Amino acid sequence: DLYVKVGFIELASRVFSMMRFKTEVSWGSLISGYAQNGLANRAFEAVVEMQRLGFGPDLVTLVGVLSACSQVGSLKTGRSVHCYMLRRHVLDRVAATALMDMYSKCGVLARSREIFEKIGKKDLVCWNTMISCYGIHGKGEEVISLFIKMTTESNIKPDHATFATLLSALSHSGLVEQGQHWYRVMVDRYGIEPSEKHYLCLIDLFARSGRVEE
Numbered sequence: 011d012l013y014v015k016v017g018f019i020e021l022a023s024r025v026f027s028m029m030r031f032k033t034e035v036s037w038g039s040l041i042s043g044y045a046q047n048g049l050a051n052r053a054f055e056a057v058v059e060m061q062r063l064g065f066g067p068d069l070v071t072l073v074g075v076l077s078a079c080s081q082v083g084s085l086k087t088g089r090s091v092h093c094y095m096l097r098r099h100v101l102d103r104v105a106a107t108a109l110m111d112m113y114s115k116c117g118v119l120a121r122s123r124e125i126f127e128k129i130g131k132k133d134l135v136c137w138n139t140m141i142s143c144y145g146i147h148g149k150g151e152e153v154i155s156l157f158i159k160m161t162t163e164s165n166i167k168p169d170h171a172t173f174a175t176l177l178s179a180l181s182h183s184g185l186v187e188q189g190q191h192w193y194r195v196m197v198d199r200y201g202i203e204p205s206e207k208h209y210l211c212l213i214d215l216f217a218r219s220g221r222v223e224e
Contacts, residue, residue, distance in 0.1 A: 114143035150183025
């Protein structure tokens with residue numbers, strides 16, 4: 011676990027292989043280490059081997075593997091993890107949002123939306139994740155529609171992360187006026203103090219539309 015935390019994953023792997031008695035905790039540490047270092051394939055291979063030896067990774071470990079899949083765009087491994095989750099676990103909101111993020115970053119936005127729609131009681135993290143999924147793909151109009159649905163139909167109050175994602179999506183979509191409008195909504199209606207991230211989104215918004223001086 012120490013070698014994993016300081017980034018010496020190959021050394022951690024060798025130490026693990028020399029362990030005479032392996033536990034679910036030691037397996038989980040190794041898999042998390044692979045995941046944290048973007049080694050999605052090796053992480054899932056360890057999951058398969060762990061299962062073969064009679065151990066079962068928990069959802070926290072599998073979410074870590076999904077995070078690695080998101081980082082490297084490993085759709086095949088991500089799908090394998092998803093199938094494993096469905097066979098072995100009842101998906102909670104944390105696992106569902108990790109799946110949404112993975113599918114979106116691997117280019118399968120429709121699958122992200124399917125998972126989102128199946129979540130019963132959606133919290134702010136679920137909504138922020140789905141907004142982020144659309145934002146990654148530059149779907150500005152869909153982001154606005156989803157934001158309005160969140161705040162009206164579901165009566166969930168957005169936070170600073172929601173607006174950072176919203177502004178970023180509008181920037182990537184070239185919707186300058188909409189970006190300015192929702193920035194004012196953030197400050198005036200919701201009383202959210204702009205952070206550096208929000209200002210950077212505004213700068214990017216104007217720069218992408220050729221309005222650098224503004």
